[in-house]
Amino acid sequence: MNFELDEEQVMLKTSARDFLQQECPKKLVRAMMEDEKGYSPELWKKIADLGWLGLAFPEEYGGVGSSFLDLAVLLEECGRALLPGPFISTVVLAGRPIAACGDENQKQKFLPNIASGDMILTLAFIETSGGIEASDITVTATLSDDFFNVNGTKLFVPYAHIADYFLCVTRTKNSQDKEDGVTLLLVNAESPGIQIEPLKTMTGDKLYEVVFSNVTVPAKNVLGESDKGWPIMKRILAEGQVAESAWMTGGARWALETSIAYANMRIAFGRPIGSFQAIQHKLANVAVGVEGATAIMYYAAWAIMVNDPDVAMAASMAKSWCGETYKQATFDGIQIHGGIGYTWDHDMHLYLKRAKTSEVTFGDSDYHREMVARMLNI
Amino acid sequence: MDFALSPQEEAFRTELCDWLDENTKELRQRQSRAGGFGPRGPSPQRLGGSSPQQGILDGFREFSSWWHKKLYDAGYVGIAWPKEYGGRGATIMEQVIFNEEMAKRRLPTGVGGLGIGWAGPTIIVHGNDAQKKHFLPRILSGEDVWCQAFSEPGAGSDLAGCQTKAVEDGDDYVVNGQKVWTTGGMDADWAILLAKTNFDPKAPKHRTFSYFLMDMHSPGVTVRPLREITGSAAFGETFLDNVRVPKSLMLGNKDGGWYISMSTLEFERSNSTSTIQYLSTIGNLIELAKRTRRNGHPLSEDPVTRQRIAQFYIEANVGKYIGLRALTRQLQGKTPGPESSVGSLLTMELGQRIEDFAMYMQGPYSQLIEGKYAIDNGMWQRSFLSSRGRTIMTGTSEIKRNVIAQRTLGLPRYTE
Numbered sequence: 001m002n003f004e005l006d007e008e009q010v011m012l013k014t015s016a017r018d019f020l021q022q023e024c025p026k027k028l029v030r031a032m033m034e035d036e037k038g039y040s041p042e043l044w045k046k047i048a049d050l051g052w053l054g055l056a057f058p059e060e061y062g063g064v065g066s067s068f069l070d071l072a073v074l075l076e077e078c079g080r081a082l083l084p085g086p087f088i089s090t091v092v093l094a095g096r097p098i099a100a101c102g103d104e105n106q107k108q109k110f111l112p113n114i115a116s117g118d119m120i121l122t123l124a125f126i127e128t129s130g131g132i133e134a135s136d137i138t139v140t141a142t143l144s145d146d147f148f149n150v151n152g153t154k155l156f157v158p159y160a161h162i163a164d165y166f167l168c169v170t171r172t173k174n175s176q177d178k179e180d181g182v183t184l185l186l187v188n189a190e191s192p193g194i195q196i197e198p199l200k201t202m203t204g205d206k207l208y209e210v211v212f213s214n215v216t217v218p219a220k221n222v223l224g225e226s227d228k229g230w231p232i233m234k235r236i237l238a239e240g241q242v243a244e245s246a247w248m249t250g251g252a253r254w255a256l257e258t259s260i261a262y263a264n265m266r267i268a269f270g271r272p273i274g275s276f277q278a279i280q281h282k283l284a285n286v287a288v289g290v291e292g293a294t295a296i297m298y299y300a301a302w303a304i305m306v307n308d309p310d311v312a313m314a315a316s317m318a319k320s321w322c323g324e325t326y327k328q329a330t331f332d333g334i335q336i337h338g339g340i341g342y343t344w345d346h347d348m349h350l351y352l353k354r355a356k357t358s359e360v361t362f363g364d365s366d367y368h369r370e371m372v373a374r375m376l377n378i
Numbered sequence: 379m380d381f382a383l384s385p386q387e388e389a390f391r392t393e394l395c396d397w398l399d400e401n402t403k404e405l406r407q408r409q410s411r412a413g414g415f416g417p418r419g420p421s422p423q424r425l426g427g428s429s430p431q432q433g434i435l436d437g438f439r440e441f442s443s444w445w446h447k448k449l450y451d452a453g454y455v456g457i458a459w460p461k462e463y464g465g466r467g468a469t470i471m472e473q474v475i476f477n478e479e480m481a482k483r484r485l486p487t488g489v490g491g492l493g494i495g496w497a498g499p500t501i502i503v504h505g506n507d508a509q510k511k512h513f514l515p516r517i518l519s520g521e522d523v524w525c526q527a528f529s530e531p532g533a534g535s536d537l538a539g540c541q542t543k544a545v546e547d548g549d550d551y552v553v554n555g556q557k558v559w560t561t562g563g564m565d566a567d568w569a570i571l572l573a574k575t576n577f578d579p580k581a582p583k584h585r586t587f588s589y590f591l592m593d594m595h596s597p598g599v600t601v602r603p604l605r606e607i608t609g610s611a612a613f614g615e616t617f618l619d620n621v622r623v624p625k626s627l628m629l630g631n632k633d634g635g636w637y638i639s640m641s642t643l644e645f646e647r648s649n650s651t652s653t654i655q656y657l658s659t660i661g662n663l664i665e666l667a668k669r670t671r672r673n674g675h676p677l678s679e680d681p682v683t684r685q686r687i688a689q690f691y692i693e694a695n696v697g698k699y700i701g702l703r704a705l706t707r708q709l710q711g712k713t714p715g716p717e718s719s720v721g722s723l724l725t726m727e728l729g730q731r732i733e734d735f736a737m738y739m740q741g742p743y744s745q746l747i748e749g750k751y752a753i754d755n756g757m758w759q760r761s762f763l764s765s766r767g768r769t770i771m772t773g774t775s776e777i778k779r780n781v782i783a784q785r786t787l788g789l790p791r792y793t794e
Contacts, residue, residue: 002380003702275792280783291720295699302379317692369688378678
């Protein structure tokens, strides 16, 4: 029985924090909000050189061969630093499923290039319904003569403008069972018939509308099996939910620590405001949230690492808890900071906005409570 | 990171589970014959109008003694105690396994629980040879039942405000004062007692107390049952009127009692199996939701109900994994981190939310405590009422938040 990071994981965490403090200051985060690309190619290259992009890919495909748990350690620090760019979308939402379900050609083609920072991928999943169930998938792909013809609109596609390939979730069959007939296609972003339109977001994250009009995709670009893509998508969802949870845990801890530091320093009525019970109790509540987020998130990451049967339950519990914790930590963070917390100059709003984004990515807390209820057979 | 048990731990669990499976059947039979009470005492039907009926209490006592002897003979009493004092010298992990398996089955752990969990371990650490030799075997066998006399009407959260005095007189100390919230005080043979022995007004407050082992049958000890919110009386008020306690029954040094009492409270805090109990209560809650109809549908189909129950389940699991992080620190011999204080705050309040929602689900029936319309014979009503104590006993939730803020987060104390 040992529910603690091992020495190497602690080292990874410490070195990631040091690196990001140096290389990803808030100045860069703010600049990237306005930047058209939305990420720093120089920093991306450095991250690749550190082995972060291929951390959880097998060694034979240019990866480091570490576990999902190690990746979660890293993502927690990226979330703390608000690292801008397509890290989760490239590595977790596209690279990991290729490593798990791709054929030899696909693995050879994509994984070493993602690991080296030469290729950016993204997941084209959500549609205008905003939902994450199989029944929400309506973008069609029809097969004829070894080619799929893809038509329809995807929304909220992260970093579509810099992606080399989309992992596009399509409907290839209309059955009673909506989970049957979903196919995941690797679509070259340069293919004729793809039109992208930026969506203006609160965080400055780059999200896109992607319209597919008669886009031709070779049949060999199916990830896994045709019509049987939903189980892969469920796996992507679980990993995405836990990745977001790790990201949120890192951000929530930053909000807690920053608020504690301010409460210790800010004097009102002749004493630090942190000596008032009104402030102490607020922060104690946030601490419950953050310690809980750390515990349940690492449990979920462990469950993914060992392929535990409890994965879906663990991911839903983590996503639900972390979503509420992060948001509340930034709400209370702004409140404790008072007027200064409400300004554009203070960093707290960057975290609040990120909390709102992560909260709704891959199902919000209510959605995941309903999932938990279903898994409990209520 | 690894949640697996070692082969020895696995063997301990198997042996324990086999033994429990063998003996649980007889236990359940005796339990229902004695009135169908749970681990915490006589059951719900006695709630309300009259005070607990004597017959029921006697039945409960007889049953507990029988079960205690079973556990004792099999070596499952005081498993954490060192072997030389009659325990099993169980590892922390074995204790956790034991507590978990007992909690899963909702089994009582015997009589004189306060002796096994608090008084005994404190005597083992701070007692002299004579004290150990006399008291420890009697605690294990269940011969002596212990209670705790720390809190006073004017000293609860602020324990250092205790006023009970112990004045030297020949070979004895003469004790005068009043204690309160003495759990099991009416049935206890012995008490661990905190009393003032240094009356120098300049002495630092924490150096004015001594720790005594007090015979509850001594002349001058009167325990009045304190009837609580549920209608029954689990604890009492203890009046001490010129009670003579031999000097040989002081534990540790004179004026050093405060620090011993703090270590006793540590033993209390490390005994938490609450999340397992909650997960099992949540199971009952789901079952209740399925058989309760509202507007023509089972309540289990109501979105609000589903959200609430799922949230309880999530919180109980978050509590469980916070607890496992705290346990890991303990196993590695590290000082407790933020996990311990944060975890107990979360779970104590969760317990209240669960009980409150169970009442809400019952609608107008939630008022009924017995009779043919009462749901589950008033079980939920009793646990709802007693849950209000969860955020008060063992340190109020406000004190817990202060402790988290000041000791864990490093915020300053408020000083005039």
